[in-house]
Amino acid sequence: MCGICCVVSLSVQHTAEDFFKKDLLCNLSRRGPNRSQQLTRTVSDLSYQCLFSGHVLHLRGSMTPQPVTDINNNVFLWNGEVFSGIHVEAVENDTQVIFHHLSSCSSESDILSLFSSVRGPWSFIYYLASTHSLWFGRDYFGRRSLLWQFNNELDKAFCLSSVSALSESDNQWQEVPASGIYKIDLKACAISKSLVLTLYPWKYRFKENEIEETFFNGLDQISKDLPACVSLRMNDSKLSLITPVVPLNRTVSENSVDSHCTNITNGIVTVEDLHGFLADEHKKKLVHHLIDVLSEAIKRRVLYLVRDTGQLSGKILSKPIRKAHVAVLFSGGIDSMLIAALADRHIPSEEPIDLLNVAFMIKEQNKQTKQKKQLELHSCEECFKKLDTTPVVNVSCFNVPDRITGRAGLKELETINPSRTWNFVEINVTLEELKRMRQQRISHLVYPLDTVLDDSIGCAVWFASRGEGFITNQGDLKPYTSSAKVVLTGIGADEQLAGYSRHRVCFKKYGLAGLNEELGMELGRISSRNLGRDDRIIGDHGKEARFPFLDEDVVSFLNSLPVSEKADLTLPRGIGEKLLLRLAAKELGLTASTVLPKRAMQFGSRIAKMENNNEKATDKCSRLQSVSVD
Numbered sequence: 001m002c003g004i005c006c007v008v009s010l011s012v013q014h015t016a017e018d019f020f021k022k023d024l025l026c027n028l029s030r031r032g033p034n035r036s037q038q039l040t041r042t043v044s045d046l047s048y049q050c051l052f053s054g055h056v057l058h059l060r061g062s063m064t065p066q067p068v069t070d071i072n073n074n075v076f077l078w079n080g081e082v083f084s085g086i087h088v089e090a091v092e093n094d095t096q097v098i099f100h101h102l103s104s105c106s107s108e109s110d111i112l113s114l115f116s117s118v119r120g121p122w123s124f125i126y127y128l129a130s131t132h133s134l135w136f137g138r139d140y141f142g143r144r145s146l147l148w149q150f151n152n153e154l155d156k157a158f159c160l161s162s163v164s165a166l167s168e169s170d171n172q173w174q175e176v177p178a179s180g181i182y183k184i185d186l187k188a189c190a191i192s193k194s195l196v197l198t199l200y201p202w203k204y205r206f207k208e209n210e211i212e213e214t215f216f217n218g219l220d221q222i223s224k225d226l227p228a229c230v231s232l233r234m235n236d237s238k239l240s241l242i243t244p245v246v247p248l249n250r251t252v253s254e255n256s257v258d259s260h261c262t263n264i265t266n267g268i269v270t271v272e273d274l275h276g277f278l279a280d281e282h283k284k285k286l287v288h289h290l291i292d293v294l295s296e297a298i299k300r301r302v303l304y305l306v307r308d309t310g311q312l313s314g315k316i317l318s319k320p321i322r323k324a325h326v327a328v329l330f331s332g333g334i335d336s337m338l339i340a341a342l343a344d345r346h347i348p349s350e351e352p353i354d355l356l357n358v359a360f361m362i363k364e365q366n367k368q369t370k371q372k373k374q375l376e377l378h379s380c381e382e383c384f385k386k387l388d389t390t391p392v393v394n395v396s397c398f399n400v401p402d403r404i405t406g407r408a409g410l411k412e413l414e415t416i417n418p419s420r421t422w423n424f425v426e427i428n429v430t431l432e433e434l435k436r437m438r439q440q441r442i443s444h445l446v447y448p449l450d451t452v453l454d455d456s457i458g459c460a461v462w463f464a465s466r467g468e469g470f471i472t473n474q475g476d477l478k479p480y481t482s483s484a485k486v487v488l489t490g491i492g493a494d495e496q497l498a499g500y501s502r503h504r505v506c507f508k509k510y511g512l513a514g515l516n517e518e519l520g521m522e523l524g525r526i527s528s529r530n531l532g533r534d535d536r537i538i539g540d541h542g543k544e545a546r547f548p549f550l551d552e553d554v555v556s557f558l559n560s561l562p563v564s565e566k567a568d569l570t571l572p573r574g575i576g577e578k579l580l581l582r583l584a585a586k587e588l589g590l591t592a593s594t595v596l597p598k599r600a601m602q603f604g605s606r607i608a609k610m611e612n613n614n615e616k617a618t619d620k621c622s623r624l625q626s627v628s629v630d
């Protein structure tokens, strides 16, 4: 994870530095605490100047300060991870390797095929001196943030950056759409005094040499959000990138609805209900294929980091304790359980795994609702008893649903691997702290997104990934701060395996074909809805978000299956949604967690209950707007 930024001035009166705000620098350096560096390129006969700012979080290989340059005056900023696709030796650095490949590209299509072959998350900025062009963009899913800002009034200046800062006076920042990669011809810009962006969009390759011919139709969509002085076009020769995943299989088979589960009565789902499905050889094969690709994806994400085995965080009863290098955003739900269980396969056995579990204090209740809350907890306890686990239910204000399922999930993981140290980190957030940190930091990171949902999830993920809380040690709660630099999150599972309740609504109304449309659309917009935001939020702690469900091989496998293999929404909640994932979890030896219904983070952590006054998730969030400093 790194912070990258480039400011371009096309004005004779102003240097690029004049446009480079101090708070921007400050916010960038939090993403890359290990090394910050600036570099300027001035081309005075064409009157443009570029300032490149690179901030490095060191995770793998040798420390490589950014920006990197070469003898041809090219400049490269890289915020990414090459997990595969391009060969990187253990002693090499991916920033250097990609830059080296770029430097030896002799045409635009060479550059495009390079970025088409990288597997892993990335955003980058590349200045190619010989053609005076600036290239930049985000990977196919948009797993790394990149924002742009075009300066209208001072004309002739623009900026690209991993993060920005909310302020009242400035021009708007926007997320760079993850529709492809972009090129700006700075020489042409400086001469014509107008800004033209060339977009090279992603296209599917169906067979060898057979590239999707359909015209990319996102151009208008992107253009309409740009200021009038900026125009967007595509290359005349229709150059494009090749998507790293196969297209979604939209096959709707006639009799895909079989009823293994007719015995589910009164809506109570138990883990036994999953048995029937696994008796089917075909299903079982798919389940094992999913486990294999997901396990590989997690392996890449937990092994590619520096593991200094000498690092100890202290001693307990003369037994050395090792530092955790990997943490999981952990609700105890199916997605985070599966990630934790598979991470356990690959992380060295003596190394702890941090399970980050966030809870927001429920507002002081009046008596009536307090009773209701206790009832709610009580019935939850009942349902757990039915599922044969005994949660430690303590009626405390932080005992939110995710805390309860989190504790139960911990027990299951301890059963799967009793010798592993599982650090269940209880992160309790009070209203006061929430307000303070939102104002100081979180609102700037969520920006330019602005809804109530962005606020809830942004805040919940920020506190969870900070990793400051308490762990239980020999019966006592003691303060604990997670040292893990890699944070695994389950995002992408619901979008691909029909986990959200809106998918049930969609299925009821429009059937499987409609559900296909919905899922395809949701994966297409995950960059702008979630990933840029989550990357900015988690990166703010000098940590790196990694998303196993959005590994290219995992997505390709899931995309290749008809939707009826992934979910069966004729079945009740807790089993029908993400069915294939539940079966995988069952095969891994998980128990009650395999049949927990989906619960969105904002409700599970109770942040949505904390302040809101019957807002809709899609409303603009007034709490994010204020920039006043008191």
Ligand SMILES: *[C@@H]1O[C@H](CO)[C@@H](O)[C@H](O)[C@H]1NC(C)=O
Residues within 6 Å of the ligand: 033, 034, 057, 058, 063, 542
């Ligand atoms: C990078 O910075 C982090 C956070 O400040 C620190 O824990 C780590 O030791 C640094 N790594 C190197 C190689 O300097």
Ligand SMILES: *[C@@H]1O[C@H](CO)[C@@H](O)[C@H](O)[C@H]1NC(C)=O
Residues within 6 Å of the ligand: 001, 056, 057, 058, 059, 060, 061, 062, 063, 064, 065, 088, 092, 093, 094, 095
């Ligand atoms: C390359 O170096 C950067 C900065 O030190 C670091 O963040 C990144 O993890 C390294 N990558 C590899 C593959 O070594």
Ligand SMILES: *[C@@H]1O[C@H](CO)[C@@H](O)[C@H](O)[C@H]1NC(C)=O
Residues within 6 Å of the ligand: 107, 108, 109, 198, 235, 236, 237, 239
């Ligand atoms: C389009 O691509 C071709 C082939 O690489 C290149 O020669 C040409 O300059 C590009 N056109 C524009 C407008 O960028």
Ligand SMILES: *[C@@H]1O[C@H](CO)[C@@H](O)[C@H](O)[C@H]1NC(C)=O
Residues within 6 Å of the ligand: 392, 394, 395, 396
């Ligand atoms: C429940 O909470 C009380 C304080 O609110 C605490 O004293 C007690 O130890 C807790 N019990 C468990 C089992 O966590």
Ligand SMILES: *[C@@H]1O[C@H](CO)[C@@H](O)[C@H](O)[C@H]1NC(C)=O
Residues within 6 Å of the ligand: 359, 394, 396, 397, 398, 399, 400, 403, 426, 428, 470, 477
């Ligand atoms: C955090 O909340 C839990 C309830 O989930 C409670 O048991 C624990 O005591 C709280 N910790 C602190 C330090 O308040």
Ligand SMILES: *[C@@H]1O[C@H](CO)[C@@H](O)[C@H](O)[C@H]1NC(C)=O
Residues within 6 Å of the ligand: 249, 250, 251, 560, 561, 562
């Ligand atoms: C889509 O799924 C059907 C049914 O399983 C299968 O026959 C077909 O080969 C799949 N198509 C692709 C492109 O994977």
Ligand SMILES: CC(=O)N[C@H]1CO[C@H](CO)[C@@H](O)[C@@H]1O
Residues within 6 Å of the ligand: 023, 024, 026, 027, 030, 164, 165, 166, 167, 440, 444
């Ligand atoms: C750490 C830091 O510098 N944060 C800043 C990010 O930007 C906002 C907006 O200017 C500042 O208020 C923060 O202090």
